[in-house]
Amino acid sequence: xxxxxxAIRGALEKGDAEDKAFREGVYRKAFAALDRALQANPQxxxxxxxxxxxxxxxxxxxxETEFIxxxxxxxPDPLAGAFELRMEPGEAPAVSAPEVSVESRANxxxxxxxxxxxxxxxxxxxxxxxxARAPQSSPSVRPDPEPERAARGRRPLAMIFVAATLVAxxxxxxxxxxxxxxxxxPEERDTSVPNPPxxxxxxDFIPENEGPxxxxxxxxxxxxxxxxxxxDDATSVSAPAGTSAEAMEDDTGSFFRIRSNESGxxxxxxxxxxxxxxxxxxxxxxxxxxxAADGQETEMAVDCNFGELGDCGRKRYAVGYESADFxxxxxxxxxxxxxxxxxxIIPDFGNEGQAVDIYEIKVSVSP
Numbered sequence: 510x511x512x513x514x515x516a517i518r519g520a521l522e523k524g525d526a527e528d529k530a531f532r533e534g535v536y537r538k539a540f541a542a543l544d545r546a547l548q549a550n551p552q553x554x555x556x557x558x559x560x561x562x563x564x565x566x567x568x569x570x571x572x573e574t575e576f577i578x579x580x581x582x583x584x585p586d587p588l589a590g591a592f593e594l595r596m597e598p599g600e601a602p603a604v605s606a607p608e609v610s611v612e613s614r615a616n617x618x619x620x621x622x623x624x625x626x627x628x629x630x631x632x633x634x635x636x637x638x639x640x641a642r643a644p645q646s647s648p649s650v651r652p653d654p655e656p657e658r659a660a661r662g663r664r665p666l667a668m669i670f671v672a673a674t675l676v677a678x679x680x681x682x683x684x685x686x687x688x689x690x691x692x693x694x695p696e697e698r699d700t701s702v703p704n705p706p707x708x709x710x711x712x713d714f715i716p717e718n719e720g721p722x723x724x725x726x727x728x729x730x731x732x733x734x735x736x737x738x739x740x741d742d743a744t745s746v747s748a749p750a751g752t753s754a755e756a757m758e759d760d761t762g763s764f765f766r767i768r769s770n771e772s773g774x775x776x777x778x779x780x781x782x783x784x785x786x787x788x789x790x791x792x793x794x795x796x797x798x799x800x801a802a803d804g805q806e807t808e809m810a811v812d813c814n815f816g817e818l819g820d821c822g823r824k825r826y827a828v829g830y831e832s833a834d835f836x837x838x839x840x841x842x843x844x845x846x847x848x849x850x851x852x853x854i855i856p857d858f859g860n861e862g863q864a865v866d867i868y869e870i871k872v873s874v875s876p
Contacts, residue, residue: 512804513539514568516830519805521572523861532576536569536688538806542829549833566689573688732794732873735787737852738778739869740765747777757866761832766802767856768864775812775853778870782849785815790843792875795821797854798868800832807856807863809835815850818842825858828865 520535543565547558686692738745740756740763748754751774754767767776801807809828813821818841826835856865 546831734871737870745779764866780850785846802864804830808858810855
């Protein structure tokens with residue numbers, strides 16, 4: 510099982526997989542995570558990005574077929590085979606064409622002659638070999654109407670079968686188009702701005718007055734970034750009780766894997782006083798480079814405390830299995846911070862024990 514399918518099935522197991530709305534939410538998260546991963550990798554070619562999206566669409570369609578009810582098999586016809594048609598050789602009876610003769614008799618103009626006028630004498634000639642008689646006109650032979658009636662009776666059944674087949678094919682096409690998002694508007698398919706994740710709970714989280722809107726997940730490479738945290742500096746990380754922070758490394762680079770238990774405690778990253786002095790009185794953009802650990806998507810929450818410069822409110826992000834940039838913008842007052850600040854990250858807002866890998870935390874200011 511590849512990581513994409515594993516991540517989708519893992520998300521489905523956390524909720525009611527039989528609920529179609531829940532499954533659609535999981536699929537949307539998977540596509541959003543893929544788009545963020547593609548945007549975070551500018552070296553990836555357009556063909557490779559299209560292929561990755563097609564692979565995800567195929568996996569979603571394959572998983573969704575497991576929830577489509579099977580069509581019951583048709584019941585066998587109890588009358589099938591009950592009748593047997595048997596044809597035996599034999600001689601057909603000879604059928605001779607009837608002879609039609611018109612015989613008019615005129616016995617004068619006296620009374621009673623009109624009773625005999627116009628009488629038709631229909632005689633059936635049984636002797637076919639009568640050469641002395643003049644050839645008579647034979648009546649037209651009408652075709653047997655039974656085969657034609659049977660053919661007309663079968664036509665409606667054939668048309669019903671063809672119509673049912675076409676309706677089934679159209680229904681399957683509409684279902685596939687709906688599942689793959691073909692009916693969505695361009696604004697709904699645009700996942701460049703991470704929206705608040707949809708969950709299967711009773712109430713969605715809608716932040717109100719908790720800071721400026723989240724920026725695009727693609728950072729500006731032309732910015733002058735000021736480092737806040739790197740995996741080489743473990744002294745700036747504090748893991749209180751109920752949390753863990755461990756330095757790790759793989760083929761993607763070095764990172765800190767942070768995890769919290771069911772208490773929902775946060776891992777704290779220190780922001781130096783010198784960094785706050787550089788961004789005081791200016792509009793700052795913070796960037797957290799992270800990914801979900803073990804290929805399991807999670808929801809990360811971020812809080813800030815910059816002392817005299819205020820805070821950033823709570824931010825929540827849906828973190829996928831590929832590293833991405835999670836940005837937020839903040840206008841800071843022109844005050845002396847007087848001390849350093851902190852950025853607190855809850856790796857799993859749902860308190861399910863999921864971990865997040867933090868690669869870097871940095872900040873830049875607008876000119």
